[in-house]
Amino acid sequence: MDGWLTASAAKAGRYCDDIYFLESWNQACESLPDPGPILRANTYVLLKPETLAAGRVEQVLTLIQDRGYLLLDVLPILLDRHRIRALWQYQLNAAPLATLATVDLIMSCGPAAIALLTEAPGAQQSGGSASERLSVMKGLSYGPRRPTDIRALLGGTTRLFSYLHVPDEPADLVRELGIWFDHPARRRVYRTLAGGDGTPKLAIRQAARRLEPDVVIDLDLHRALDTVARAIGAGDEARLRQVRTCLLEECEATTLLDLVHWLSGLPGVPAWDRAIIAAHLVQREPLARPPLL
Numbered sequence: 001m002d003g004w005l006t007a008s009a010a011k012a013g014r015y016c017d018d019i020y021f022l023e024s025w026n027q028a029c030e031s032l033p034d035p036g037p038i039l040r041a042n043t044y045v046l047l048k049p050e051t052l053a054a055g056r057v058e059q060v061l062t063l064i065q066d067r068g069y070l071l072l073d074v075l076p077i078l079l080d081r082h083r084i085r086a087l088w089q090y091q092l093n094a095a096p097l098a099t100l101a102t103v104d105l106i107m108s109c110g111p112a113a114i115a116l117l118t119e120a121p122g123a124q125q126s127g128g129s130a131s132e133r134l135s136v137m138k139g140l141s142y143g144p145r146r147p148t149d150i151r152a153l154l155g156g157t158t159r160l161f162s163y164l165h166v167p168d169e170p171a172d173l174v175r176e177l178g179i180w181f182d183h184p185a186r187r188r189v190y191r192t193l194a195g196g197d198g199t200p201k202l203a204i205r206q207a208a209r210r211l212e213p214d215v216v217i218d219l220d221l222h223r224a225l226d227t228v229a230r231a232i233g234a235g236d237e238a239r240l241r242q243v244r245t246c247l248l249e250e251c252e253a254t255t256l257l258d259l260v261h262w263l264s265g266l267p268g269v270p271a272w273d274r275a276i277i278a279a280h281l282v283q284r285e286p287l288a289r290p291p292l293l
Helices: 009-015 020-030 035-041 047-053 058-064 081-087 095-105 131-136 150-154 171-179 183-194 203-209 221-231 234-248 253-264 272-283
Strands: 042-049 069-077 114-121
Touching: 009 171, 020 035, 020 171, 020 183, 035 042, 035 171, 035 221, 042 058, 042 069, 042 131, 042 171, 047 058, 047 095, 047 114, 058 069, 058 114, 058 150, 058 203, 058 253, 069 183, 069 203, 081 171, 095 234, 095 272, 114 131, 114 183, 131 150, 171 183, 203 221, 221 234, 221 272, 234 253, 234 272, 253 272
Parallel strands: none
Antiparallel strands: 042 114, 069 114
């Protein structure tokens, strides 16, 4: 694997056997006159379902623009458990089962979108890549965030409502485009990235109007709990009391998994309310094992 694609020997070893990377890299070499400069100067951001549902698209894209990136296009996508497991294949092995079930619940609540980006001419730097620079600026999912990190400025209430995902480096950009798009769609994406000449092709406000619902979701935990309390019958009141207890103190992994499964199948309660509660339930869960990468 070319050295500019990744600085990680472990990642290079795994991606050489990864079908998403292999298919996408082969197409990049066929579609792009010189993949290196194009894949270093361009990237994408996944606008997660909570970003669209909460009406935060314009804010996220504006924060990214302020850091030297221009919007080329936005492409709506639907997430499912298979795409999510493919995207975070080398990290989700570390997730406890309750956290994994909560990720499934959140991602099934609504659509997401891919925003294709290019670095503005004045923001380009020698060495590194657009993906690496934006990945650092977005802030961590786990661990402390700097006040200037995009995720810190968005003020997510739990680590699972992180609003955006960015590939860490060009190898991840290639692999992840292989996950999101089939061969014809990926050809169009590579052509869009190749045509990134420093001129924005789409206004941020226009993109937000295209993606966001007419009615935005309030991601407040207490409102979601009140909704569940009004919707459940007497037989589920003990479960709700258990949820409230586990929100305040540590609970066993088996208990958390049981509660997330209960929330996932709870009838008569909007999906986002169930996802909000589940995300807070697993907020403090430690990793079950080291991630593969």
